[in-house]
Amino acid sequence: MRQKYHGCLDQFSILYHAVVFEGWANEADIEIYYDDTRLNVSLTPVKRPDLVPLFGKEAEGWGFAACATLPTKEIDRTKFKLRLNQGIPSANNELFNTALVPADKVFAQMVNTFIAAVAQKPDPSLLEIGSRARSGNTYRDWFPEKLDYVGIDVHAGPNVDVVGDAHHLSRYVDRRFDFMFSISVFEHLLMPWKVALEMNKTLNDGGQALIISHPSWPLHEVPWDFFRFSKDSWHGIFNVHTGFRVVDAQYQFQASIVPVYSNAPHLDNMSTFPTYLLSGCLVEKTGPPQVAWEAEASAVYDLNYSHE
Secondary structure, three states: OOOOOOEEEEEEEEEOOEEEEEEEEOOOOOEEEEOOEEOOEEEEEEOOHHHHHHHOHHHHHOEEEEEEEOOOOOOOHHHEEEEEEOOEEOOOOOOHHHOOOHHHHHHHHHHHHHHHHHHHOOOOEEEEEOOOOHHHOOOHHHOOOOOEEEEEEOOOOOOOOEEOOHHHHHHHOOOOEEEEEEEOOHHHOOOHHHHHHHHHHHEEEEEEEEEEEOOOOOOOOOOOOOOOOOOOOHHHHOOOOOOEEEEEEEEEEEEOOOOOOOOOHHHOOHHHOOEEEEEEEEEEEOOOOOOOOOOOHHHHOOOOOOOO
16 A cells, blocks of 8 residues: 655754754654644745656655744754654654765764674774764774773873873873774864874884874864865875875764855855865875974964863
């Protein structure tokens, strides 16, 4: 028997005091609630010719774009409930989780490839760059319990074994590792290419590293917020000159950039162009570097990072 109700949520974005969402549904009867309060929805039909091959000609009219104002800016995503039609209500946010772009899945595959490589290595050793457990969060549960793990951070704190500046990693770590990884750190490095050279000194030949940072993200922990990285930019840091090759590079979490005030023509449609919140790369050490960069990073800028 053919299923009566069909629908999908393609976008769900929170912007200031509004929520904007798009998708499609047959027999659409859209309701959205926040904290059990029904919101007033403004709805616009959107043609969806992409649905015709699956559901027939009538499906071209199933698309919608909608927005609703919110009672507060302090939003808790778990308090939303959404119904597309009588047959597709949200249950524990399962409906929201259907709005996954392919890039998210490919990014997860890259991360899982690294995690599997660590797990399959006999007696693996791993160095985490920027390991301090901010708000108690660590990534130790990604890896085997018996992992030979060392965490380095510019500040002492939970999950930190070595205190030191990654720009001069080899001064603080006098051994080599099978693996390295770093999450949301490279944007805070004044000279990330120098850190790549230091990683080369402390990574075994054939060793791998997983590096995750941001192509787009609000300014944070300023004034120590220096860079944004597209997935292609990793090739400029990890290459034959620094003694690496990029095995994979991907994006995660598609996003939009929305000007606070569109007061110039080139800003009018900026939100329609894609960007991403995360980019990452899986790299492998191929040999010694062909270049050197002996500059003292702290001589260029005050790197007395003080954010706790």
